[in-house]
Amino acid sequence: MLKNQKIHFIAIGGSVMHNLAICLKLLDNQVTGSDDMFFDPSKSNLKRHGLLPDNEGWHPERVHSQLDYVILGMHAKNDNPELLKAKDLGLKIYSFPEFIHEVSKEKIRLVVAGSHGKTSITSMILHVLNKAGKSFDYLVGAQLEGFDTMVKISDAPMMIIEGDEYTTSPLDLTPKFLHYNHHFACITGIAWDHFNVFPTLDIYEEQFLKFINQTPNNGKVFYAEVDQALCKIVERAEPNEEQLIPYNAFESKIEDNQTIVLWEGREIPLQVFGDHNLQNLNAARLLLNQVGISDDEFFEHIQSFTGASKRLELIGQNDFSTIYKDFAHAPSKLKATSEAVTKQFKDRKLTSVLELHTFSSLNKQFIHQYEGCYDLPQQAIVFINPEAVKAKKLEMISEDELVDAFKRKDLKLFTDAEKLEQFILSQDWNNRNLLLMSSGNFGGLDIEKIKDTILS
Incomplete structure (x- = not known):
């Protein structure tokens, strides 16, 4: 120890x-x-x-x-x-992922990888293991309810790791997840991200092929079958077919704004929703099966899972409006989150605010990746903090450039948090939801004030 x-x-x-x-x-x-x-x-x-x-x-x-x-x-x-x-x-100098591997060398390692959904799946696994009374270590990219820290190291027999594909350290440009040497893994899907590190889609996808090829002979990789690009990568991979197992979203229905999983004749109510989460849940189930958690145990415990912080996090609600906050910023995350809220509340309109905050999302060479990803909300707003643009030494993106990139003529751009707040509060919130998506903080937007005003 x-x-x-x-x-x-x-x-x-x-x-x-x-x-x-x-x-x-x-x-x-x-x-x-x-x-x-x-x-x-x-x-x-x-x-x-x-x-x-x-x-x-x-x-x-x-x-x-x-x-x-x-x-x-x-x-x-x-x-x-x-x-x-x-x-x-x-x-001796360790990078973060090198150190995590060093302290988990004697453990069974489950690694959750992919361009989106990593934190959600890791959180689902930790929630079920905790409820089942299992001993485990973990590394997760968000603060979770019921867990004191985002990292735990002990003498537990297994470690659950959120496997980020971003580079390791200034001394090592290897993606973090290549250091973990997984026994079992899942890949949620591939959508080009980290434009500053992986300048082309081919280079980005190659990292996931390397990851799959690290799978040991007695290991498995579960992959999202709905992702065609990922399936093509799997076809090129070295492990045999028995080790590479596709998964899909659970079959489900929505009643009274609640999602219910249909499983082997049973109806299992959930506190999370969205096609992406139904897919994430199945990945979590399959990985948990590898460490002795049965399907019955999984469904018993997952019903009390409320989600990871900032992943479709419920901020507040009344009979007419619901407010969510989400970490979504990349194109695939934006699309999945918008679809989830739209489908869950078919009888309500949706106002969505997206903050472009990362190097990739603020780069004029990258923003066309957002085409078609922001079509569903009735009101689509983009917020850009000029200070974030300045800090990344990029050129400010205009509203016209965003309209062209997103292919949405009514898209609105705000660059001042106070003006954004005034606009939000001036809207009619009867039978309308608000979705706030960012890996930043909207330039200091007072979300509590917005919540209290809308819901009162």
């Missing part, structure tokens, strides 16, 4: 990095860290556990020969002074 070690984090402020730091401190290790900026919730979490540095910035004196190892975050650059000091001292 990991304990009594001296560990330093370079770029400790990241969402998952700071959770790992807290996890290791709780295992009785001496943990220090640095970063050039801190934001909540990581800032408050680190402070609560006595891990927030006295000052921001990089301080080579914090890296010394008594350290057992250093854990390097993606936020740090190649010329980071603490990284250079660690190299000079010959210290």
Whole structure:
């Protein structure tokens, strides 16, 4: 068991990095860290556990020969002074995924991969395992209800890992999920993302082929059969057909705005909804089968699953309106989330607000990937924070350029959070839902005020 070690984090402020730091401190290790900026919730979490540095910035004196190892975050650059000091001292330097593999080498590893749905499926698996009283470790990309941290390391026999395809560290441009060496995995689908790292779709898809080809002889990969591009990749893969197993969404129906799974003559009510979630649920079931969870156990426990944070998260509702917040920002996520809310509430109109926040989504060479993905809401709004554009050293996208890219003439663009708030609150919310989609914070939009005003 990991304990009594001296560990330093370079770029400790990241969402998952700071959770790992807290996890290791709780295992009785001496943990220090640095970063050039801190934001909540990581800032408050680190402070609560006595891990927030006295000052921001990089301080080579914090890296010394008594350290057992250093854990390097993606936020740090190649010329980071603490990284250079660690190299000079010959210290062991782990990237985040390398460290996760190191501490899970003796465990059964389930890895959830794909361009979308990773956090949701991982959350479903953790929820069921927790309800079933199983012992497990995990790495998940969101704070989950009932779990203190986003990372857990113990002497459990298995580890559930959300497998991100983004690059590992400044020293290693390998996708994170290639470090985990899964026993069992699922791939939810492939939709070109991370334009700044994978400049073409072919390069992006090649990473998933490498991932599939890592499957051991006694392992399995479950893949979404509805994704034609993914199926073509599977056809090129090295594992045999018995190891590569397609899955689809559960059969279901909707009654009184609730989704009900139809399974072997049974009707199983859910608290989540949408075709993408019905597909995610089946992937979670199949992976759980590999670690001894029966279908009966799965359906017994999944009924109480309310969803992952910011994944179709219910913000509030009354008899006339429902408000959701979702992490969706990539084209495939935008489309799936819009479809889910539209189908679930067939008798209501939908106003949707999408914040373009990532490097890919703010890039004029990429935005045409959004064509046809924002057709369903009756009102389609895009928000862009000029500060985010400036920080990424990109050129601001105009409303006309968005209309052309999305192929939607009535699309509205806002670049000021206060004006966006005024517009939202000026609408008629009788028999209309609001969907807020972003990996950012809409420039500080007061969502609580919007919720209270609409629902009152």
